[in-house]
Structure formats: structure tokens, C-alpha cells
Amino acid sequence: MANFVLVAGARLGAGAWADVVPHLRAAGHGAHPLTLSGLAEKRGVPAGQQTHVRDIVDEVVSRDLHDVVLVGHSYAGIPAGQAAQRIGDRLARVVFVDSSVPADGEAFVAAWPDGGVMMTEVFAANGGFWPPSPAAHFAGHGLTDEQIARIVAGATPHPGATLTEPAALVRPLGELPATYVHCTLPGDELSEDVAGLLAGGRWRLVELDTGHWPMFSQPRELARVLLDAAAE
Template identity: 75%
Template sequence: MANYVLVAGARLGAWAWDEVVPHLRAAGHGAHPLTLSGLADKRDVPAGQRTHVQDIVDEVDRHDLRDVVLVGHSYAGIPVGQAAERIGGRLARVVFVDSSVPADGESFVSGLPDGRTRAAVTASIAENGGFWPLVPAAHYEGQGLTDEQIARIVTGSTPHPGATLTEAAVLTRPLGELPVTYIQCLLAGAELSADVATLLTSRHWRLVEMDTGHWPMFSQPGELARILA
């Protein structure tokens, strides 16, 4: 059976997968939720983009995992996509969950869709001591989440280390050559980015849609686990 390394997006930690992990393990799979450096219980660990890539590679090495499915949600798609090529033949598949994808020489911020958004994120990091600050509960509304689920996300989140968002990704092979499932969450509203749409033309990539918002590990954990499995 597969070994899933589960990496949540900005401001989140391994705890975000608490309701997904039991479904995967009940199906006989290994499930390894991962907190990236600088977040949650690792909030005091300095981190840049390369640190987050190494965190993922180290998790695979530490447990000597094979048949690995790397799962990256939102921001985490960027380090997951880089780690995928570094674990070589141990990789079975990458799953991007409504996520950004890495492009060689580009960062999370430089990949944002317009200059105003890029400038706002950069300024926010500078104004908050090098961290991307927390967002209010209203940010999560309209995403298929209950009030209790929103409260859990808000109270569990930690400011995100800014260097991980501004340092450039490094890829040594085309991302379209990796075996990938891209999960698009329809309530999130945005169309697929141009780079994802292009990558989905690869014979190695496939698209799955979920009728929920940007945080399916909270809003539809059982359905997300079913798709992953």
C-alpha cells in the first residue's frame, strides 16, 4: 500500500490532517502528516523555501518510505513539487490539493497573479517581522466550512515564515514529467492558473474536481481521503 506524506498550506501544521489520516490508515495505507519548519510546534525553527523542501525529503528518509505519495495543499505544492524529484524512485505520485505549483526560478510571491497582490504580500511580510500574518475568520467564509471548522483553523494557525514565500524554487526536470493528480476545489472560485492548465495537458497529469472550498481536509476529509486512496 502507499505511504502518504501530507503537507498543509500556509500557516497550518500536521494537525490540519487529523480527520484525513484515520481514513487512509483504515484503508491500509501509511499516513505521515508533516509540520514544516517555522510553523505550529516548529514555529521557532528558522525556515526558507529550501528548508521546507528538505523537511519533506527528510520525512521520507527518516521513515525509509517507499511507494510515496506526496500531498501538497495550497502553498505546500511548491516545496512538495521540488521534493518529488529529489526522492527519485521512491515516488509513486504527487497530489496537488488546490495548490500552487513550483516553477524553476520563481517563488510563491512571484507566481501570484498580479502586481498589486505581489506587492501587498511582500509589504505584509516586511511589516510583520518577516512573517505572513494570520487572517481573520471572515477569510474562510464561503468555503464549505462550519463555524466550528473555521474556529479550529483560526486558533490553530501560526504566522507563516516569509522567506519560504519569497525564495525561488529550484527544479531540475520538467514538472510535467512527474505522475500528478491535481485536485481543484470548485468553491474556491478561481480558475486554474495558466501554468496548471498547461501542465494538465501532460499525459502524466490528471484533474479531479471537488465540490468544496480551499480547505477540503476540514470540509470534506472523508471524500478527500477517498480521492487520495
């Protein structure tokens, strides 16, 4: 039996996985959706990026989970990639779902074209947070109006410090056993860092014909990918 620890991207909490969890549990596995500090029902808890790394490690250790398939979506790929290096032989595999990946000493915003200058200004204007996006932001990602409404309703402001604090890797990321799920609907190419990691031989690429929020748009298909990853 695998234990899936599921971490959604910026602004979202554990509820983002509501349509995926039943498929994993029906297959006989443990499913543990996690809300990171400062988000959803944990709104108001101070958080930096390393707080989120500890959130994930603590979830694994406090529940005494083994055969862990750690799933990080979007922003959450950054703390998930770091946490995966810190849980030792409890880890079976990491699945990065259309996500960023950590680079040692670099922050999430460093990958933005302006190096994060605009994002820093957004944080300053919003009390240190990245505000939720309007419904129009989710157009073109294979989502129904109902699914978009659920995302918008479940979103909370995201602590800006988690996006500006640098990642800290303890060894090369490419050494992790990993699956990268690329959502192709928006038409974006794989980033250079992800392409390089895939070329290293330990990472596997899976493509889903949907947008950036597959846990809403294609939960059954995403669950199938996660189950396949657990079987590797």
C-alpha cells in the same frame, strides 16, 4: 501499501490532516502528516523555501518510506513539487490539493498580480512573517463555524522567506506522475500553469465541490481521492 506524506498549506501544521489520516490508515496505508519548519509546533525554527523542501525529503528518507504519495496543499505544492523530484523511486505519485505549483526560478509571490510587492510590505510590517487570517477570510468555502474555528486556532505566522525564495526544479514538473485536485466552490478557474501541466498527459484532474480547505470541509471525500491516486 502506500505511504501518504501530507503537507498542509501556509500557516498550518500536521494537525490540519487530523480528519483525513484515519480514513487512510483504515484502508491499510501509512499516513505521515508533516509540519514544516517555522510552523505550528516547529514555530521559531528559521525557514526558507528550500528548508521546506528538505523537511519533506528528510521525512521520506529518515522514515525509509517507499511507495510515497506526496500530498501538498495550497502553498505546500511548491516545496512538495520540488521534493518529489528529489526522492527518486521512493515516489509513487504527487497530489496537489488546490495548490500552487513550482516554476523553476520563481517564488510563490511571483504569481500575485503585483509580483509580490504588497506581500513584501506585509512581511516587513510583521517581523518577516505572513500573519494568520481572521475567521472572515474562510467564509464561502463550505466550512462550518466549528471548522473555521479549528483552522484559526491551529494557524501560526508563516515565514516570509519561504514565499520569496525561488523554486529550484531539477527537471520539467510535467514529468511527475501527478493528480491535481481542484476545489471548485470559490469559482476560481485553473491557473494557466496548472492547465498546461494537465495538458501534458501525465497529470490527472479531480474536482471537489468544496472550498480551499477540503481536509476540514470534506475529509472523507478528500481521503477517497487520495486513495484513488495511490491506486493509479
